[in-house]
Amino acid sequence: MKYIYGLLILVFFIPVTGAQSVNGVVTYNRKTDWVKIMTDLPWMTQEDIDRAMLNWGNSDGGKGTDYNLHFNETSSYYTRKPIEESEGYYSWKSEAFGLIRNHKTQKKEDWIELLGKKYRIKDEIPSVKWKILNEIKEVAGYICMKAETIDTVKNQVIHAWFSDAIMLSSGPEGYSGLPGMILELNINDGNAIVTATKVDLTIADDKLPLPKKMKGKELNTTEFNKIVKKYVDESIEGKRNPYWRIRY
Numbered sequence: 001m002k003y004i005y006g007l008l009i010l011v012f013f014i015p016v017t018g019a020q021s022v023n024g025v026v027t028y029n030r031k032t033d034w035v036k037i038m039t040d041l042p043w044m045t046q047e048d049i050d051r052a053m054l055n056w057g058n059s060d061g062g063k064g065t066d067y068n069l070h071f072n073e074t075s076s077y078y079t080r081k082p083i084e085e086s087e088g089y090y091s092w093k094s095e096a097f098g099l100i101r102n103h104k105t106q107k108k109e110d111w112i113e114l115l116g117k118k119y120r121i122k123d124e125i126p127s128v129k130w131k132i133l134n135e136i137k138e139v140a141g142y143i144c145m146k147a148e149t150i151d152t153v154k155n156q157v158i159h160a161w162f163s164d165a166i167m168l169s170s171g172p173e174g175y176s177g178l179p180g181m182i183l184e185l186n187i188n189d190g191n192a193i194v195t196a197t198k199v200d201l202t203i204a205d206d207k208l209p210l211p212k213k214m215k216g217k218e219l220n221t222t223e224f225n226k227i228v229k230k231y232v233d234e235s236i237e238g239k240r241n242p243y244w245r246i247r248y
Contacts, residue, residue: 022073023203031064072206074104076170111214118216128177139183140196159186
């Protein structure tokens with residue numbers, strides 16, 4: 001009953017001030033639990049799990065990786081946040097990764113480096129079948145509702161927390177299709193969690209900082225997903241962790 005009551009409060013009393021802004025940047029932190037991922041692999045023994053905990057129990061120091069989602073009234077661009085040195089230069093050169101969404105035309109263009117090769121995936125924005133659940137919580141100062149879907153390519157359960165105080169239907173990791181901005185993703189019960197740490201709605205310029213060059217083999221979504229699924233299936237069959245080389 002408390003969740004239903006909370007949802008009624010959310011529907012009728014959620015502030016609309018956030019919906020006034022059409023430009024902004026959401027900063028997310030992405031944490032990956034490598035021990036939990038390895039523990040879920042079907043062939044892992046207790047000895048393997050103990051070894052994984054010893055070697056990878058704190059592999060990233062708990063810091064995670066920061067990403068920015070730049071957005072305006074119609075579009076969004078999600079990519080890794082640059083690391084700035086004290087001299088003002090960027091010290092980290094990332095692999096190709098940028099996800100562009102035009103929510104007005106329902107078109108996408110992804111720039112992804114996979115297994116040592118660069119790809120440009122140009123296609124329609126995939127239609128995601130979301131189930132909205134009766135749970136709410138606060139993320140980055142916003143009251144969010146919970147939704148669930150399934151990634152059939154990697155066989156992952158995805159939970160998203162979204163807020164209709166930011167009206168653009170967008171979010172991290174290329175996910176969208178909910179009535180508001182996704183501020184948190186939970187992949188397979190905590191194997192990877194992407195959480196908004198800052199929401200800046202004071203951006204005056206609506207131009208997205210898109211990369212000048214996006215070189216790579218051009219594919220559609222189905223073709224790219226076939227490459228991913230084949231690699232995951234072959235790795236699992238060969239008792240190898242596929243996520244050492246592809247994004248979880």
